[in-house]
Amino acid sequence: MLRQYELVERVKAYDPDADEAMLNHAYVYTVQKHGSQKRASGDPYFSHPVEVAGLMTDLKLDQQTIATALLHDTVEDTLTTIDDIKANFGPEIARLVDGVTKLSKIEQMPEDERAAENLRKFLLAMSEDIRVLLVKLGDRLHNMRTLHFIKNEDKRRRIARETIDIYAPLAERIGMYEYMREMQALAFEHLEPDAFATISGRLAQIREQEGGQVDAIALAIKQALAEAGLKVEVQGREKQPYSIWRKMAERHVSFDQITDIFAFRVLCEKPEDCYLALGTLHTTWQFIPGRFKDYISTPKNNGYRSLHTALIYSGSMRVEVQIRTQEMHRTNHFGLAAHWAYKQHDEPDGQVAWLRDLIEIVDASHDPEELLENTRLAIYQDRIFAFSPKGALFQLPKGATPVDFAFAVHTDLGAQTIGAKINGRHMPLRTPLANGDVVEIIKGGDAEPQLSWLGFVVTGKARAAIRRAVRHKEREEVAELGAKLYDQIAARTPAKVGKKALREALKRLDMEEEEDLMYAIGAAKISDHEVMEALVPGSTADFEDNTDDRHNRQPISIRGLKPGNAYTLADCCHPVPGDRIVGLRRKGESVEVHNIQCLSLASGIDNDWLDLDWGDRSGVAIGRLVVTLYDRRGTIAEMANIVARNHADVRSLEQVRVENPFATYEIDVEVQDLAHLTRLLSALRASDAVAQAERV
Template sequence: MMRQYELVERVQKYKPDANEALLNKAYVYAMQKHGQQKRASGDPYISHPLEVAAILTELHMDESTIAVALLHDTIEDTTATRAEIDELFGEEIGRLVEGLTKIKKLDLVSKKAKQAENLRKLLLAISDDVRVLLVKLADRLHNMRTMEHMPADKRARISEETMDIYAPLAGRMGMQDMREELEELSFQHLNPDAYQTVTKRLRELSERNEGLIHKIEDELRDLLVANGLLGTEVKGRQKKAYSVFRKMQSKSLSFEQLSDVYGFRILVNKLEECYRALGIVHTRWRVVPGRFKDYISTPKQNDYRSLHTTIVGPSRQRIELQIRTFQMHEIAEFGIAAHTLYKDGENTGGGDDVLSRESNAYSWLRHTIEALADGDNAEEFLEHTKLELFQDQVFCFTPKGKLIALPRGATPIDFAYAVHTNVGDTCVGAKINGRMMPLVTRLANGDEVEIIRSGVQVPPAAWEEIVVTGKARAAIRRATRLAIRKQYSGLGHRILERTFERTGKVFSRDALKPVLHRLGHKEVEDAVAAVGRGELSSLDVLRAVYPDFKDERVTVKQSSDDGWFNVRSASGMVFRIPDKGKAGETIAAPTEEGPDGPEPVPIRGLSASVQVQFAPSGAVPGDRIIGIVEKENIITIYPIQAAALQKFDNEPERWIDVRWDLDGGNKARFSARILINAINEPGALAVISRIIADLDVNIRTLSMVRVATDFTEMAVDVEVWDLRQLGQLISRLKEQDCVSTIKRVYD
């Protein structure tokens, strides 16, 4: 276990004027509070905060952050309070310790929905002060280093969460070394067999090539010095097991096929020397085409800057090279932590001014937090954030030269949403490098993208399958939900107007506000849309607004009592209605006339003085149905999906809210139309007819048209008891080899 004086010495190495008294005070307080507590390994608990603090010294954090690391478990696991810490160490340290306590209580190892919501809280907690995140990452790293003392099931869960959230989050904050170690430790527990295999192969390779790394380092260094680049450093290393495994998986390669297991970094003093070194190396050794990337002119979103190239170098080894300045290397190594050392104009590095600007990594974090305000549900937010964490970028430009970083495989739709949500919602086309291109085109590095917009555009739901960014997916889902809600809201409004009108009332949206809690909705628009979808009865809304309203509907009995008379529809079907009725009474819908006379099928919501007929393609119990007032007081019943309803959109006064009102004794069949595309072969019609008969379904009409040499289209009007029986029929027919496609047809 690290000693306290060793921790102080570490801090003083990079910050000689560090507040030693604060560090000693924090250590003594944590030691007293944790007392005799033990970790799962049996070590004194104080060893954990000490090691977390030691990890942060490697990032050169200030003494306040080191003190927070020493205290980070005190509020959660001891009798310490926020007020006590504020009094002893100041409000700033107290706030950071409390923030870490809240994050610990989240317990991200949980089911997906809960994990998603907790990720929201995690990012919100660290958005105020990034030091909370740095301490949390150090805490997770030490826990992963000591994972062998945890139960096996818990090791797997924590490792999965580390791989999904914390490792990529560390990478997004620019701390690549920490990311690699978190990934490596997680890999050991998530896939131990693969870890052992890859590690063994790397060890064998290292033994075969003993001294090769040092040989290549020396040859590169001598070459640079000989060309006048003094003071350079060359560092080589063999890639880690998880990095190798991930490359094997992503590119479907065997270990023997990997040709760039070694990586080397060339560190120079000035920015312009990066390009000089690149020229020297490319002049001396052959370049692997397509493997050069300039992250100096276009830095990654986590502020990472470097030149990347792959060469067939010394000893004919294929090696990856990274060329950067010492200051760029500090950013690459410490990430966002490096920015804490260069605040308030403290950066004095000539020319290399990345540290003088706000961290792009922290800027990304703030933009991610802003996404919380868009109203996405927790799981969509988790998906969006994971996509953002794992993205491998391409860089594109707007016509005005603004740089937009996107994941590989991104489309112009992703680009449009990256510019602004409203730009994405109104996108109808795109020009890539001045040429009109399909919206499904994959963007490449350097593309200039111009988005064509239309004010009447609504993003199609199918776009969700095209885009790759979480932001675009979430925005498309949201726009689709709003469009559907708007559609159903318009229908619901017309239904409610008609229902209120029939009872002598006037419908007003304002009247719904006081009774929304009774209807189970938070917004008026949601309640009205629920009526349109058929989830909420218009009569229930009426009763909620007017509690004294009495429903005078009469339930129809299947009998031939006096007071009922028969009406024959234009199609020859017979139905019964009361001789006299009041608004809201039940009307019988058409049914076949049986030997004992007609058996009425009740439909709610119609006045007794009207005649009822069905649309040509029919409707069956279980369908959401709408009544349309025709001439001479005739009501036509349509399924809600019927295309014919669109022609009545501008005539809301003709819409009637109706419902099925059947009891268990109903013996009526109802008509529906299905369209079958059958293979033209002997016996196909017989197979289809037998299935229909086996399910006790009646064929009312059948027409057949040869649509191709091998296919025949059959339009079949069938009579079924209800929607469930119709669904069974369609499912059975789909299973037949002679049936290519089948669907229900609506007018």
């Protein structure tokens, strides 16, 4: 553990003007506040924040960040408050400590929701100050280094899974590859202990058997470049066990089939030397087609810059080579932190422009599962490069489409997309883009995102924006239906209803906006009776005891509809629970639920069809029957008695024709389900008063 004077000396080495007294105060403060607390390892708890502060000095971060690292657990794990931090260290450090504190684990939540809520708080805190991310990554890295001291295996695995799913990808996205690799390696050891042990063992065998071959290859590369007049440093390294395991899983190959266990790094003095070195290596050894990548002319989103190539050395050995300058190398190790100079009111660094997309995903995500899915899409995929017609460069995941491109340019452009040209040719919106494609988006003023796009877009930003737009559109349609129903309800009240009555009704119903009420009516979240009473209190008193039973019964639930979607049971076929059903969705109307055998379905062929099923919630439905009675006194009464004895209710009765000696009626009956309706039909057919009974 770093001693107090050692930590201060580290900071003063790269920031001679640092406030030594403030740093000493922060060190002593965290030691005092954590007191006798112990870590799982048995070490004093304050050793953890001190080590995190040491990691921050490796990144040469400012004194406020070092103090934040020292203090980051005091609010969560001691009686210290944010106000205490503010009083002792000022508002800036208090704000940073508060940002890190907000990322604390939410142990009581289900696993996915806990991870999603941590991620949500993480991204929102990052949006306020990127130093919060840097301290939290240092905190997580040190916790991973001591994870083996935790005795509970489930807890170790949960922390390791969260690290490999969220923290390591975030470290990668800001270019902190050293943090990413170490987090992945430590998490892999706990998540796949057998695979880790096997691969580590094989790597140890190779190190024993290679007999200095790595040094020999590095020397050969250096000599070839020296003969070309280039002064370089060459390093050889082996792949991490986690990288090898991922490659084995992705390519479905064994360890013996991995031919690029070792890789080499060439460090040049100037960027132009990198390209000279590349040309020399390609003329000295055969390069492997398809393995060359130029991240110097087109850096990754996180600022990573390097040339990548693969060579065939000495006839058969495949060798990976990365070529970069010393400055690029430092940036590639520590990313944003390597050249970070904080200015309080500056815009975020260009390397983290992607952060705005992540914040947009946080705002758009509807539930924890969706948030995790979209954010992982945004931070953890291989990239391609595509251009706008004006030459602007956009990095996208492999498999991205013109719709993904449009949303990457701007959310409004994505929403208005109606077509696209790729390299000057009109192409379908679902076409995957390739490296170097020039994409021109064709937009329409009245266009809107389509639900079908979710079938092919791959970026988290696009998926989040489409889902948000679709939910908004559905809400508008339900509210529009509710407005029509509201007019009918208002017409039944004993007094004329105006704007004032509506405003008072909103207050009584504890609703903010008129649209909220219309949506509640359209989505059947509120009954006609409740709306009438809110509009004109006491208007339903005269028939309180005789209120239509339909208002007191739960609506039938239907699976396959999104939450809040309004529906109506179609009048043409009157489906009841037990029928096989399908939904028709027309613009501005609720979803119509039809019996699958309904003849009128043919007229809805151009509308959205929804595969539906009856839910678990019981209710009542209207079945329509055509009943032919003998035209004599008492037959209608007999029919009504049969309906009542079978615990059904007559809702309407209409005579449709008279053909002596018969009279035919259409009768709507309220039943529980198909079995109930079938029993009623059997009882009617058994009666001497009934000549024929069929369901419509």
